[in-house]
Amino acid sequence: MAHGRIIIGITGASGAPYALRTIRLLAESGVQVHVAATTMGRRLLVEECGVKVFDAATLVGDVDLAELVHVHRDGDMGACIASGSFLHDGMAIVPCSSNTLGHLAGGLTNSLVHRAAAVALKERRRLVVAHRETPLSRIDIGNMAAVSEAGAIIAPLTPGFYLQPETVEDIVDFMAARIVDLLGVTHDLPIRWSGTHEHLLKRRC
DSSP states (O other): OSSSSEEEEEEEOOOOHHHHHHHHHHTTTTTTEEEOOOHHHHHHHHHHHHOSSSSSSHHOOTTTTGEEEEEOOOOOOOOOSTTTTSSOSSSSEEEEEEHHHHHHHTOSSSHHHHHHHHHHHHHTTTTEHHHHSSOOOHHHHHHHHHHHHHEEEEEEOOOOOOOOOOHHHHHHHHHHHHHHTTTOOOOOOOOOOOOOOOOHHHHHH
């Protein structure tokens, strides 16, 4: 990676565990992670993961790794990640709500998450939009098309089951690892499909 920095935006769609696992994977890979969350994103961190303190150690779940995580207030439009002069290797919005998707498609930046994403697009940096809501309206589909045409990668949080996950954590790991893949960061999670395996064929849904 050129700069060893990734931005993670957390917004108000159910899926907070995906955000925490993605942050942890990035930090474990030695990547500096800059995190911002919208008001609804923080609410879901509380409701889905019990994260009542929005700080580095709590988000990454490890005091030693916390030094790699930098937390920004979503109302701080003067934060470093709001500027195109801040060099980084990409950004992921995980989870991304339809509301945030609409803001990106319309070029509206009334929060730090929106602003950082808009900057990533204008600077032609990698932006992964991990949309979570379902079903999709025609508005959502149109917004996805607009954001994709602007250069973002649309990565819906739709985990695969070909590795026969046995726990919720396995499912979360699958998508977090895919997001990290799309950001160009290596990891050791076993999510690769290498062809049909006899031991998987013997297991039934």
